[in-house]
Amino acid sequence: MKFTIALAQINTRLGDVPANLEKHIELIRQAGSSEAELIVFPELSLTGYCLQDLASSVAHRPSKDDPFFAPLLEASQKIDLLVGFVDEDRRHRFFIASAYLSGGQVVHVHHKVYLPTYGLFDEGRFFAWGDAIHAFDTRFGRAGILICEDFWHASPPYLLWLDGADLFLFTSASPGRGLTEQPALESARWVEDINRAYASLFTSFVVHTNRVGYEDGLNFWGGSTIYDPNGDLLAKAPYHEETLLTAEIDLNQLHRTRARLPLLRDERTALVMREMQRIVGDRQPGQATRRQAK
Amino acid sequence: MEHEKIDLTINTETVRQILTGFIRSEISRAGFSRAVVNLSGGLDSTLSCYLAAEAMGAENVLALRLPYKSSAPDSLEHAQMVIEALGVQALTIPITDMADALIQRTPEMSRVRQGNIMARLRMIVLYDQTEVFQGLAVGTGNKTEILLGYTTLYGDSASAINPLGDLYKTQARQLARAIGIPTAILDKPPTADLWIGQTDEGELGYTYAEVDQLLYLLVDQRYKPEDCVLAGFAESFVRAVWERVRRNHFKRLMPPIAKLSNRTVGYDFLYLRDWGT
Numbered sequence: 251m252k253f254t255i256a257l258a259q260i261n262t263r264l265g266d267v268p269a270n271l272e273k274h275i276e277l278i279r280q281a282g283s284s285e286a287e288l289i290v291f292p293e294l295s296l297t298g299y300c301l302q303d304l305a306s307s308v309a310h311r312p313s314k315d316d317p318f319f320a321p322l323l324e325a326s327q328k329i330d331l332l333v334g335f336v337d338e339d340r341r342h343r344f345f346i347a348s349a350y351l352s353g354g355q356v357v358h359v360h361h362k363v364y365l366p367t368y369g370l371f372d373e374g375r376f377f378a379w380g381d382a383i384h385a386f387d388t389r390f391g392r393a394g395i396l397i398c399e400d401f402w403h404a405s406p407p408y409l410l411w412l413d414g415a416d417l418f419l420f421t422s423a424s425p426g427r428g429l430t431e432q433p434a435l436e437s438a439r440w441v442e443d444i445n446r447a448y449a450s451l452f453t454s455f456v457v458h459t460n461r462v463g464y465e466d467g468l469n470f471w472g473g474s475t476i477y478d479p480n481g482d483l484l485a486k487a488p489y490h491e492e493t494l495l496t497a498e499i500d501l502n503q504l505h506r507t508r509a510r511l512p513l514l515r516d517e518r519t520a521l522v523m524r525e526m527q528r529i530v531g532d533r534q535p536g537q538a539t540r541r542q543a544k
Numbered sequence: 545m546e547h548e549k550i551d552l553t554i555n556t557e558t559v560r561q562i563l564t565g566f567i568r569s570e571i572s573r574a575g576f577s578r579a580v581v582n583l584s585g586g587l588d589s590t591l592s593c594y595l596a597a598e599a600m601g602a603e604n605v606l607a608l609r610l611p612y613k614s615s616a617p618d619s620l621e622h623a624q625m626v627i628e629a630l631g632v633q634a635l636t637i638p639i640t641d642m643a644d645a646l647i648q649r650t651p652e653m654s655r656v657r658q659g660n661i662m663a664r665l666r667m668i669v670l671y672d673q674t675e676v677f678q679g680l681a682v683g684t685g686n687k688t689e690i691l692l693g694y695t696t697l698y699g700d701s702a703s704a705i706n707p708l709g710d711l712y713k714t715q716a717r718q719l720a721r722a723i724g725i726p727t728a729i730l731d732k733p734p735t736a737d738l739w740i741g742q743t744d745e746g747e748l749g750y751t752y753a754e755v756d757q758l759l760y761l762l763v764d765q766r767y768k769p770e771d772c773v774l775a776g777f778a779e780s781f782v783r784a785v786w787e788r789v790r791r792n793h794f795k796r797l798m799p800p801i802a803k804l805s806n807r808t809v810g811y812d813f814l815y816l817r818d819w820g821t
Contacts (some may be wrong), residue, residue: 263820263821264816264818264819264820264821265819265820266820266821300816300818302814302815302816303812303813303814303815304815304819426562429554429555429558429559429710429715430553430554430555431551431553431554431555432555433555433557433558434558435558463569464565464566464569464570464818465816465818466570466816466817466818467566467709467710469562469565469566489558489561490561490562490565
């Protein structure tokens, strides 16, 4: 099966959900007219990124009763959407979240699990940590969503892979940093390297939508990409420019790559469980490990 | 032991794209379309002026030449070269009378006091002109001088946005060369031009080329001072520079507000300047 995917590499207004929603509707319309069946927006696409104390005032529940999700759910009758937002749960914890909408339904919500709280980042001050990594079914096969720092750790993509995901949907609001004589900033090169590595290691499609624009002195580098199960680059958006990147994904590539390179078939999950149990689970407090006792 | 040369080469095209985008974004989202720059005839303000002109269009940039009677004559000439090369709008407002009104109240006022008075007067003129021209003040401070505190608080360091503040002097120079500023400005020794014969490197006691490599290790690469000594920098140099960075940190922060309430500006009232835009 082949389908066209659209990556909405957009700029946003900080804390202005109505304006950002308008932009979503416009991009959805454009994507639809280029026959895309799924459009992927960046991290926090409805709110902007450096929210700080705005986090609690821009939250919206992904449901038909919410005035901002209602039009998005309506639009999802014609094209599947992945949108970034702040989710407030029933106990008033706020999460950096992405929602997959299809056929008027909220199919899946992912809460960002890893919140960078170091250097320039301060997400852990304002948001709750998500506690689930789950793949979910779409009409394009089984997919998984991760948000920025989630895929700066190898464990969430690995878990999604084992949970059946063949299509990785990564979204970011990644600030550009790391100046050298190379044209691409170090942060861009790092992310491209790991996205290619995940596509290769997991013999899966890895789609990454990053935003562009500025918030105070932070620039967002764009450079959205799609890698195929061979680790080959299918499409890439320019750095720093608003772009609607469209590409065709041929899901039959999964068959061809995995017949050649059955890494998934050979993955020994029981061994992983045993060794994780030994490393993490079996250690008694106060007891030396075998290595230390020598 | 001599240290290995630290490579501070930047990709000037990438930097140019990011910085012009930054200027355009930060000015327009604040509701303005114009920029004002104090053009001293030196490299940094020239670079800011070039970037602002590229970002906003030359007709939307106002360059101010603000000489004092003891300013080097070529400062004015070099600033004029920039104005003509870019086609930006320009005003020349001597600060001599304003400064002397204060300076002459104290017989034999120290150079430092006089220099700070001039720097702060230039800030006053800059901000007054931003109101007239309806533009934002674009800063000119580079990363080296910000870290070393080689600035006048509320003087030359005052601006609405600062495109050069994350470039070491060595890197700003590369960008300036790539962007095509006049060679006369590229080649002359950096100076604050606050008194005759003043040069940055003379005042600091070391060259930018040398201190930028050390700052890159200490700041960007998070080297401990001891590691810099092991890497071949003289211990007295390392200690002097790191102490200077620490001592001048106050110039980089808002003054501390004494916390009394549950929510205090500067501690837990946290929004970006770009709030809502």
